[in-house]
Amino acid sequence: MSAWLHSIIRFLLIVIVVITVLPAFASAPDTIEKVKPAIVGIGTYNKLKTPRATLLGTGFVVSENLVATNAHVVPESLEVKGSSIVIFKSVGSKNQYQSATVIARDRIHDLALLKVQNLKLSPLALSTQKVREGEIYLYTGFPIGAVLGLHPATHRGMISSITPVAIPANNSKELTLEQVKQLKKNPYKVYQIDGTAYPGNSGSPVYDSETGNVVAVINKVLVKKTRESALTDPSAITYAIPVEHLRALINSQ
Template identity: 60%
Template structure:
């Protein structure tokens, strides 16, 4: 009888998914005067003391303020068992399109942010809410390899063809991870993690990188990018 040995990562991924799912949340807004009253804008995940939520900065709408009736909220749970909690902005890093929110209520299980050296060809997974609430608040997991570690912006033959954001990125370039797995708009803010340990190595980004790296394309590609976790770790450490 032929016995096929599965890779360690493939064998342990189901257990890792079960452990990290309680830390995956949806980021949205609530307005009791609107219809619908709530909107799902992206994904986030619990870090630090269990009351901090990491996500992309672009997920947070610009109309959040004390003067209007739109509240920033985090949806905890999955399926029909959903709890809505208030959230406030704790820190924002616009350069790397990252944000950390402070969450009301009791702490949730946090994910660990890894400092490991990531290599091309390594296999990772990410879990979030693709296409927001269209598919329901059921966390979805994808996996793929790091297909490239690439600059956040690509130089052009002429500065006239570059956008302002691309020019700024070229002045202070940093590298991002390119994945061979497909992420969707609702996946923005999803953690990219080690299938064996669940440690977060990056944050999915569907907006910043495409606008800078692919601004020359009339039809942006379906390539998935992620912001390295070291920038999230630095942002979290900056909070007093």
């Protein structure tokens, strides 16, 4: 093959990639603008403590007065008297908080629902589309908590694998308590994403860049403990819980 023909083929391949990939993200700025108002912080508040507020993770509005997040983000109990579970949201240049009540937990899939009165935020739609390996999605949340202020950040990642939440170990010494619990059940599938998320991203929605429909919920902590217990250093691998489990939790109410 001549160098000239090789160059032509290479150019055409680049054009095909650009034509195929770019349209999928052409609407991303508008989608992010639509999604961000539904993103809230999840944490605790106590006017007698210093600092008064603690941001623990991310949540997003799923229906009127309902917010979804990871179960591990929300404390099982509040040990300090006067503390309450709250959601944080940014309104203009000011940060506001509202009291929230945990109305449902799904510990198996690490999901929780919080009820907030007079939320007045537009909910995100839950997708019914089939998620496939190789597809690219966005996720928005608070990757490093409130260090940089209550400003949600958006990242993107490809579905690199759809894999069981737990994998067998080579021997008993490699098994953790979390792995044993999951292996005793029928391990459900999780999405492995090649984008980096941090503990503050737990509870962030993973959504379609064109529609904003949510396909999964970021889970940075518990799934990683189950699958990657042998890793001592953070990896660039992120996991997400398929939205079908969140839909089931909402429908059970």
